[in-house]
Amino acid sequence: xxxKAEDRKPLLSKKIDKFFTGLADAWNFVRRFFKEVFVPPYxxxxxxxxCYRIGVESLPLIALTGFIVGIVFTNQSRPSLSEFGxxxxxxxxxxxAVVRAMGPLVTALIAAGKVGSSIGAEIGSMKVTxxxxxxxxxxxxxxxxxxxxRVLATTFMIPILVMFTDFVALMGSFLSVNANENVSLTTxxxxxxxAISFLDIISSVLKALLFGFTIGIVGCYKGYNSSKGTExxxxxxxxxxxxxMFLIFIEELxxxxxxxxxxxx
Amino acid sequence: MLKDVDLDLYKGENLVVLGKSGSGKSVLIKxxxxxxxQDKGIMKVLGKDVANLGTKELNxxxxxxGFSFQxxxxxxxxxxxxxxxxxxxxxxxxxxxxxxxxxxxxxxDSVGLPQSINQMPSELSGGQKKRIGVxxxxxxxPEIMLYDEPTAGLDPITCMDINNLIVQVREEYNxxxxxxxxxxxxxxxxxxxxxxxLDGQFDAVGTxxxxxxxxxxxxxxxxxxxxxxxx
Numbered sequence: 001x002x003x004k005a006e007d008r009k010p011l012l013s014k015k016i017d018k019f020f021t022g023l024a025d026a027w028n029f030v031r032r033f034f035k036e037v038f039v040p041p042y043x044x045x046x047x048x049x050x051c052y053r054i055g056v057e058s059l060p061l062i063a064l065t066g067f068i069v070g071i072v073f074t075n076q077s078r079p080s081l082s083e084f085g086x087x088x089x090x091x092x093x094x095x096x097a098v099v100r101a102m103g104p105l106v107t108a109l110i111a112a113g114k115v116g117s118s119i120g121a122e123i124g125s126m127k128v129t130x131x132x133x134x135x136x137x138x139x140x141x142x143x144x145x146x147x148x149x150r151v152l153a154t155t156f157m158i159p160i161l162v163m164f165t166d167f168v169a170l171m172g173s174f175l176s177v178n179a180n181e182n183v184s185l186t187t188x189x190x191x192x193x194x195a196i197s198f199l200d201i202i203s204s205v206l207k208a209l210l211f212g213f214t215i216g217i218v219g220c221y222k223g224y225n226s227s228k229g230t231e232x233x234x235x236x237x238x239x240x241x242x243x244x245m246f247l248i249f250i251e252e253l254x255x256x257x258x259x260x261x262x263x264x265x
Numbered sequence: 266m267l268k269d270v271d272l273d274l275y276k277g278e279n280l281v282v283l284g285k286s287g288s289g290k291s292v293l294i295k296x297x298x299x300x301x302x303q304d305k306g307i308m309k310v311l312g313k314d315v316a317n318l319g320t321k322e323l324n325x326x327x328x329x330x331g332f333s334f335q336x337x338x339x340x341x342x343x344x345x346x347x348x349x350x351x352x353x354x355x356x357x358x359x360x361x362x363x364x365x366x367x368x369x370x371x372x373x374d375s376v377g378l379p380q381s382i383n384q385m386p387s388e389l390s391g392g393q394k395k396r397i398g399v400x401x402x403x404x405x406x407p408e409i410m411l412y413d414e415p416t417a418g419l420d421p422i423t424c425m426d427i428n429n430l431i432v433q434v435r436e437e438y439n440x441x442x443x444x445x446x447x448x449x450x451x452x453x454x455x456x457x458x459x460x461x462x463l464d465g466q467f468d469a470v471g472t473x474x475x476x477x478x479x480x481x482x483x484x485x486x487x488x489x490x491x492x493x494x495x496x
Contacts, residue, residue: 041355122342134338137298138352138405139324 029221033151036144043149050153054115055160065110066165069102070094070172078180087181091188092195094173099196099204103166105252108211111158112244116219119150120240123223124233132224147224151216158212159205166204203259210251218244268465270306274409279435279442281452283488284462290445291335293462294411297443298330299323311408328356331402331440335414337394339386345373345397346382353404372400375437376430392423399430403438410434410442416451428454449477449489461485 074094081087123146126132135142174188219240226236270293274280284290295301296308299315308315313326339348349369353360360368373379376396386394395415402410412431416424428451435442444455452459452473459476461469463484469476477489 126340129336129341130334130338131340133295133300134332134334134340135351136300137327137330137332138356138401139327140352140355 025225026221029224030217032143033148033217036141037148037152039144041144043145046145046149047152050149051157054111054150054153055157058111058114058157058161059164061114062107062110062161062165063168065106066103066168067172069106069165070098070169070174071176073097073102073169074173074176078176090177090181091173091183091191094177095170095192095195096200098166098169098173099200101252101256103169104162104204104207104211105248106169107162107165107208108158108215108248109245111154111161111212112215112248113241115154116215116240116244117237119154119216119219120223120226121233121237123147123150123220124226124236127224127226128228128230128233143224147217147220150220151213154216154219155209155212158215159208162204162208199259199262203255207252207255210255211248214247214251215244218247270462270465270467272460272467272470274441274443276441277435277439278457279431279444279455281444281446281456281459282462283447283449283452283459286447288462289465290447290462291413294332294413294443294445297411298327298332328405329408331405331407331410333395333399333402333410333412333415335417337386337398339389339394339398339401341386344383344385345378345389348386348397349373349401349404352401356405368404372403373397375433376400377426390423392419392426395419395423395427396430399434403434406438408440410440412442412444412446414446414448415444416446416448424448424451425454427451431455447488461488 074090077090077093078087081089081093123132126146132142132146135145170189170192174183174185177183177188178185222236222240222243226232272280282290282293292301296303297310297315299318302316310326311329313322315323315326318326339345340351343351346369349372350365353365353368357365370379370382373382376399378393378396378400381389381393381397386397389397399412399415410431415427415431419427431442431444431451432455434440442455444451446452456473458471459469459473460467461476463482468482469480469485476485478486480486480489
């Protein structure tokens with residue numbers, strides 16, 4: 001049997017070795033994705049099925065969350081703006097907040113929990129029950145069928161879900177603004193679109209693509225590398241969520257710096 | 266785990282590899298299909314050195330080997346029909362939809378489970394899953410069948426059904442097989458030759474009557490005694 005990583009003498013310490021080995025494994029996993037995604041067969045049917053599972057089946061939860069976020073954020077912002085007599089700025093404020101940050105972030109965090117854990121658990125349990133081995137011995141590429149399809153699905157569907165969240169959040173906000181400031185739907189959305197720029201929309205879509213990719217690749221990586229047993233599967237699902245959420249926040253921060261730098265130009 | 270292992274599998278024979286749990290039996294067949302890689306030595310299957318094959322050649326070899334997993338390894342998000350179709354649609358391009366359906370129905374019929382075609386694996390019993398697993402393995406018409414603990418976790422009656430199925434597969438499909446088991450009844454019913462794995466080596470190779478029951482090695486003797494005298 002080939003020597004396992006755990007049996008080799010550690011370079012610095014076992015923990016540090018394990019960390020860097022894990023990083024290298026993750027990097028190789030991402031590299032393999034980009035290598036396999038452009039090579040046939042493309043498993044279109046599985047991609048479409050995953051898009052349905054990830055996108056359509058997440059709609060109710062995303063809709064509810066987005067709606068609540070829109071209402072809550074509007075109601076929380078109103079007191080501060082009304083001190084300056086600036087409640088007419090609410091639609092603009094909400095649209096900037098939702099489109100630039102809250103829409104992508106809230107959608108990604110919900111998706112990381114729902115979709116990321118589901119992918120991690122599904123692939124993890126396939127690993128421990130030898131289903132992945134069964135695919136391999138039937139001359140099917142399990143990486144392409146399981147990983148590539150799911151990562152493509154999350155990358156495609158999260159931006160669509162983000163746009164849906166943005167819309168639902170703005171509708172929630174409109175209901176609040178309409179109830180308090182008696183603003184019509186037309187007036188509300190004219191202000192919404194006047195406030196956001198092309199850069200806001202592009203950065204939101206690019207962020208969503210990045211978040212979608214992260215959720216998919218982390219979920220698949222954790223599942224594919226889960227240890228044996230039910231505990232391993234549980235850990236994989238949990239780790240998929242935690243790691244994805246952590247990376248989403250890091251990416252949000254990085255994209256924010258880049259977009260702000262572009263705005264300053 | 267395995268040391269100085271040297272064994273041949275002949276065409277049309279069922280070779281049973283026996284040994285204690287953890288002796289390396291499953292490792293051996295996983296090396297045969299390239300799921301694991303050996304540290305030393307050569308594993309040749311159908312004339313090919315498995316460890317040195319590229320992805321394409323390994324997949325071509327795998328199409329000629331059927332692997333029946335210990336826990337069946339049915340894809341639990343797919344129906345029985347979809348499980349059977351999975352390797353077929355990806356590896357056999359010149360069959361029409363009708364021909365594929367006919368092939369699947371014929372195989373399910375041969376394992377005695379035609380009615381299960383639209384069921385999910387979770388709706389099947391352990392024995393049914395094993396039989397569907399074997400049927401799925403046969404769909405690509407392999408030359409070699411590998412059975413990893415085919416009777417593990419099954420009641421004695423279902424074990425006999427599986428044992429008879431293994432014999433039937435050899436007779437109907439003219440496959441050569443390696444059966445990994447520690448179940449001597451399975452070994453006796455299915456095997457043309459036995460190979461007992463002890464301490465990483467094949468300690469005794471021959472027919473059931475040659476290896477058991479008058480074995481001189483105490484470990485092999487106790488294997489036989491426990492299975493047939495104490496049960």
